[in-house]
Amino acid sequence: CTRTLNVTVTQPTAMSATVSQTNISCNGGSNGSAGIVVTGGTAPYTYAWSPSGGTNATATGLAAGSYTVLVTDANGCTISRTVTITQPATAVSGTTVVTNIACNGASTGAINLTPSGGTAPYTFNWGGGITTEDRTGLSAGTYTVTITDANGCTRTLNVTVTQPTAMSATVSQTNISCNGGSNGSAGIVVTGGTAPYTYAWS
Template sequence: SEAITNVGIAGQSTGAIDITVVGGVGPYNYSWTTSDGSGLVAADEDQTGLSAGTYAVTITDANGCTISDSYTVTEPGALTVSGSLTQLLCNGDNNGAIDITVVGGVGPYNYSW
């Protein structure tokens, strides 16, 4: 079985993969690889401090039997904001406005003006 923790903020290395091996004969040897992520400790059972990417593991038991699997750690899109401004019509009016759109990250968002 496995538990995957995805990266919480784009660009960080907070992902994790926690696997549990059942069957075969211990002790087990682990060989992790990745083509697009980072943070691996290749011989460890569980992985922490991972960036977004795909990670593959080959597990070999004491009898030389092997099994392989792969796992994907994802991340949210980068947090971006865009906006439009409506100017006051006349000095002293209160009809101006700022309209913003927030994309990416993980909602709900908190705004502070």
């Protein structure tokens, strides 16, 4: 006598995963993050990020670099994914070309600012409500500007506009020795300002 039985062997669906990442906003920072969403296999899952990142589905506080997560399901099946966290190539910075004041006490100084690094576009804050990139009509002194990029990263620069010392002079004279003569002379010695000097007697 016989009996036939049908037996079905099942398996879970294959594990698959999608990863997401948030790159670092400011060069040298550590606010990157990465996450993984797993389907298939048999829940619950465990996570192991390396070289750092912890044991949750989301790893936070990451510096720039590559991170690999190993996911293991309840049956010991595994899947891994790698995420590369990036950062802006260079920190926010800026270079300046200064036009110093030509004559003591004038307001002809200027600062030509060129931002670089970080992530454009940039905004500028010189204080006092001044938000232009460049400055003109400046008197002598030190000016401070904060450059902020699109990610909120900042760099503060101090720029000094100089002026020459004020011009001063001492004069000397030799009077005519004989009435009607022309052997008189006069001289001047100048200090301050910016040499060389030119002279025009009248």
